[in-house]
Amino acid sequence: MSLALQTFSSVKDANAALQAAGTRYLGGGTLVVRAANEGDVSVSSLVRVTDPGLSRIAVSGGKVRLGAAVTMAAIARHPELAALAPAARAVGGPAIRNMATVGGNLFAPAPYGDFAVALLALGATVVTEDSEMPIEAFFAARDGSRAIVTGANVALPGTDCFRFLKVSRVKPKGVSVLSIAALLQRAPDGTVTSTRIAMGCMADRPIRALATEKALLGCKLTPREIAPALAVAGEGIAPITDPIASAWYRAEVLPVYLGRLLSN
């Protein structure tokens, strides 16, 4: 199948070209070229942008701006992004990590998009040429979005505040059964004062574990105290079924892995 690739030096020009029917944005290629190889006839034309600014990582004042074309490998090896590295390393093998981008991860359907789960837990904002929106709003409108994502802004979590877990059946790397990211702020006595927990594979895109977050407030992260939070982990989920696992299986093991992540 033939694909017409259009290359632009600016996001503005590429945004205009992207409005044509059948046109998709080419980032690292791990989603859209894969789709074309698989015979997805809805993809007839590709647009890409060569602006080097899209590949930039800018760390300042405890925050990081990740360009949409920043790869998982670039995040994993960046000395100031140690907190994000486990989530970046969870994506694919070395070749995939050299190609897969932050922007692509935001659009990846479950079971892919493990890094986007981390971004959701961290409360990132998603940036386009003329807007910046909370990541929840981006996910809600993702299917109808035709604007090129130029980056994501993230507040870097403090030491021991952020936890990430990807569960896969193939070791050391495989497609997600599920992934969980948890941002946990705690008082000196260990009591949870605020939290954001995001889950992958529990819907067609990353979602928050809102009931669990609420139940964790005021708890210490002991097996006994987190039990009520784990009991409500399944509220609002609609896990995917794929060759890796059924929706039933994913729902069954979610509280087990969530418990391990929280109590470790």
Add this chain to the structure above:
Amino acid sequence: MAKVPVQFTLNGSEKAEFVESGTTLLHALRDKIGDTSPKGGCHQGTCGACSVIVDGELRLSCLTLAETCSDADIRTTAGLAEGGVLQPLQRAFLDAFATQCGFCTPGMIMAAKVLLDRTPNPSREDVVEALSGNICRCTGYEPIIQAVLTAARANSQNAA
């Protein structure tokens, strides 16, 4: 579909070709240029058989469009041997019986080469991680891991 020019360095030699827009690097290498060392396995980014090195980084040629590789330095397994003499990494694969059907071998060797170029003395865990994007259905992986570790030792001894 209009054809577009692509030009890059392949294993040290300048290559120029016209391809249809949207042609993958794998297709360009195998069917246009004639380097059949990268293999087309899954075409989904899952098996790693098409792995090549682009500007020093391991990439999947089945998911890389040839047009995006203009002026790139591309390395494939076909360019490793010099004057018909296998490199230690290739020799180690033969000696360790790390290649059976051989389909995954070029991708495995490319992934291992990137590892050894950057980490001359890797741990077993380093090797497993480096090969984690490459699937082998024959060997059970252990001979491949041992081959890479053997090649690393051989390189270290040669460097000493």
